[in-house]
Each structure stands twice: as C-alpha cells, then as structure tokens.
Amino acid sequence: MKKVIIVGAGLAGSYIATLFPSDYDITIITKKTRLDSNSMLAQGGVAAALDKGDSPQEHEKDTLKAGNYHNDKQAVKQLVNLGPKLIDNLISQGMNFDRSSDGQLAFGLEGAHSFHRILHAQGDQTGHELTKFVQSIIRNDIKWEENTTVLDLVIEKGECKGVVTKNKNGKVTVKYADFTVLASGGLGHLYPLTTNDQTITGDGIALAFRNNVELKDMAYVQFHPTLLTKKGKCYGLITEAIRGAGAILIDENGNKIMQNTPQKDLAPRDVVTRKLKAWQQKGHKLFLDISHIQSFKQKFPGVTRNLINHQIDFETTKKIPIQPGAHFFMGGIKTNLEAQTSIRRLYAIGEVACNGVHGANRLASNSLLDCLVSADKAAQSIMQAPSNNNKNFVQYDDLTYKSNIEPVLPSKDELLEKTWKQIGVVRSKNNLNIFLKWLDKFNYKELSPEKISSENLTITNLCICAELIAKSALAQPKSLGANYIKGV
Ligand SMILES: Cc1cc2nc3c(=O)[nH]c(=O)nc-3n(C[C@H](O)[C@H](O)[C@H](O)COP(=O)(O)OP(=O)(O)OC[C@H]3O[C@@H](n4cnc5c(N)ncnc54)[C@H](O)[C@@H]3O)c2cc1C
Structure with missing residues (x-):
C-alpha cells in the first residue's frame, strides 16, 4: 500500500486527496482545522474558458499578458486546457456553480480577463463552496491530523521520506511516507496588511529552504489593491469581481484614480496597486465607489456581511474604504509540470509551488484553477511511481537532531x-x-x-x-x- 502525506487542507491538498484509489494510505496534516485556509476565503471565483466564444487560447493569452510573459508557457497551456475538464468533472460530481435564469453557467468578469470566464458559487463564496464540496467527496478512511504543524522534511540521499510534525500538545513526531505533497499555501502574513488566513506564514517555503529544495521566482508577491481597511487595519478582501461588476476606485474628493490608465479599474493588479500607493502617498484616502452596482447585497453576500460586521456605512455612502495589501505569492517551490520538486518523492501543489504558471503577476481567479490542475498532475505522477521501502512511522526521539x-x-x-x-x-x-x-x-x-x-x-x-x-x-x-x- 502506498503511503501519501499531504501537508495542508486548502483546495490543493483537499482535492489531491480525492484522486487516489482506496488502496492508498492517505494522511492530511493541517495546522488548524480543515476550515482554515486561503482557499476557504476565495471570493472572486475560478477562471475557466467554458463559455461560448471563449477558448483556452484566449485564456492563455490573458494569463501570459498579466504575467508579463514571465510565465512558463507549457504550464499555462496545461492550466487553460486541463482546468476546464477538471471543473466539468467536479460539476458532474455535484459541485454547484452559480447559473443564470436559463440554467446556463453564469460567467463573471475580473481584471485583465478579456472574456467573462469566472465561475462563482453562492456569489462571492466560491472558495468556501468549492473547498467544502471537495472535502465532502474525500473518502472516509483518509486520516486527518488537524491542529498539527509540519515543522520539517525528512530527506535522506536526495529523497523525501516524510515529515516532522508537532501536535497541539507539543508532541514532535516523524512520519514516513512513500510520497510527501506540500500544499501549505503562500506567505501573506509576512506583511502587516494581508487578506490571508492566519495560518499562512510561509512554512512550506521555509522548510523547503532548510532542506535545499529548489525555489523559484521568490521576488514576486502580489499585492491586492482592495483590502477593506478601517483605522489602518485590514478586515478582509474586497473582491475584484466588484470592480468587474462596475465599481470604481476613487479618492475622498470623488476623483477617479484609474481614469487615465489603460484598462482603468480592471488593469492588472500590480498596476492598480502601484497607482493606489502613489495616490495614497500624496495624502489621499482610497475608496471603492459601488454606486453603479445594482443589487450589491444579493451579488456579494459575503462582502456585505463583512462590511456590516465592521460597521462600514456602505449603504448610505456607496463607498467602501480600501487599501492595498499582500494577497498571493507567485513564487515558491520550483516544480515541473508534474508538480515534482527538485527532491525525489516530494511534490508541491497550489500556492506553495511555482510551476511558472502565474509569471510575474497572477491573473485573477487562476489560482483556484491551478490548485486543481497541479493536484491532478501530482496525483497522476504519484500513481505511476513505485513505492519506497520506508513504511513505518517512528518516534522523533529515535532520530538524532541538531x-x-x-x-x-x-x-x-x-x-x-x-x-x-x-x-x-x-x-x-x-x-x-x-x-x-x-x-x-x-x-x-x-x-x-x-x-x-x-x-x-x-x-x-x-x-x-x-x-x-x-x-x-x-x-x-x-x-x-x-x-x-x-x-x-
Ligand atoms: C481572501 C482571498 C481571496 C481569494 N480569492 C481568490 C479567487 O477568487 N480566485 C482564485 O483563483 N484565487 C483566490 N485567492 C487565492 C487562492 O485562494 C489561493 O491561492 C488558493 O486557495 C491556495 O490554495 P492552497 O490549497 O494552495 O493553499 P491554502 O488554501 O492557503 O491552504 C494551505 C493549507 O496549509 C496549511 N498549512 C500551512 N502551513 C502548514 C504547516 N506548517 N503544517 C501543516 N499545515 C500547514 C494551512 O493551514 C492551510 O490549511 C484568494 C486568496 C485570498 C486570501
């Protein structure tokens, strides 16, 4: 029986767990609960060229352009071609994406996409709905180790043999596996203003670095233009889909900040963020003007709840106070198209990995899709590879440490x-x-x-x-x- 350890319970880690046959011994280890991840927070949606008139080629063009052509072209091709098939497959298993009144999938628009190709679930609850759905189809016999932090990798002779973990009682254990899959997400909490879940502190990158696993594109951190901010503190993301639906970035005097920039409010995120920063440095305050959006509360129930919870008077003012902040990490553990890292039997998927798909700037709503695609490729590769001989879990005390x-x-x-x-x-x-x-x-x-x-x-x-x-x-x-x- 092949043993697979998956580190992280976001979309990438949860999805890969669904892909192995029943004779695989699968353990998902996650820092808090299975509900704590960036995937659960994703609002905007998942991009897939499934609408009439759209095509994977058009999606590919937009992805490369947003990524400043720094992307790995093969990885982008893989994303835009395999992604829609995996989405279709999830739909056939029962995943409900939002549909228009005629029953067809409803596609939204986001920054730097030239087609309406963003699928949503329950409006702005896409990440939550998708991750919960995927977790609901995980086999019952898969082991969950929640409230357990992966501290380190066990690497012998260029091969990953498992992980070192610490549970909530402080017990340190070594766990051996045939294959280890890192799906531990990005590093948003490296910055004081961030949209990320509390558990996202660059652990996967750090443990890769400690073990000389190759990393790539570490310079590229995506700062999202619109974080809900009050008195200098961030209270979550205001999804780009709101600009896709017609919201405009303004200052305290009502000046339209993005007016003279190509693609205006829907320019790539790095462009919008720098413009907002420059405006802020001139002493201005930043807002999102939502006065043009009809039925805002129905379209964005999650954002509405968050605004109400934080006493933002958006209904009278039609304005939401925002600031840019850390959101997504394009760099990470270098992988090939099969999600293999530079260490044998070690895979990296989702945001912790860098297969080059996002280039120097991620196109909105491509990361949930990449979680599915990279997980699928890793699972295929693992299923084709032979198992190794280390099958027993041993106690930490049995090993010599620094x-x-x-x-x-x-x-x-x-x-x-x-x-x-x-x-x-x-x-x-x-x-x-x-x-x-x-x-x-x-x-x-x-x-x-x-x-x-x-x-x-x-x-x-x-x-x-x-x-x-x-x-x-x-x-x-x-x-x-x-x-x-x-x-x-
Ligand atoms: C607010 C917000 C909105 C977003 N909106 C969108 C969107 O609309 N569309 C889109 O495509 N992308 C969106 N993104 C980005 C997208 O959500 C993430 O890139 C994606 O969900 C990452 O999935 P993942 O499975 O790789 O990692 P995550 O979902 O971040 O999961 C990582 C998991 O690893 C666990 N973990 C971390 N360190 C350890 C450790 N040391 N030991 C054990 N477990 C560990 C975490 O607790 C977590 O369970 C958004 C991100 C945020 C924060």
Missing part, C-alpha cells in the same frame, strides 16, 4: 513593519540592501524548528521568506510585474 541554540529574533511587529516598507509594493535597491543587512543580525537560519516555540518558529519562517524575497528582488535585472524596483 543542537540547541538560543534564538535571536526580531519581534513579529518589528519584522512586519520593515517588510511593508522595504520589500513591499514599491522597492528600491537601497532599501533591499538595508533590509538584508538588518536581517543579518538574527540567527533564524541556525535554529532547529523542533526546538523553538511556535511563535518563534513563525518568526523564523517569515524571516527566511523575507530574506529570499529581498535577495531575489535584488537579483532581477529589471522591474517586472509585481517586483517593482524604483529606477530599475
């Missing part, structure tokens, strides 16, 4: 203040160098993840991600997409 070192780390607040200013939306060579010099004072790379507190582990993982982003940004010959370096 020595204790006293952590010298910044506080999380201090780190996040610096990441926002120095490796955020607008970067400069000078700031990147200053940031790296500051990070150099700390010993995060020498600490054993098993020996430090959970809080320090998070700071350690974030420091590793921050260093990799700054170094990768500095190494790029020119500004491209989400990696914008002033004057370069």
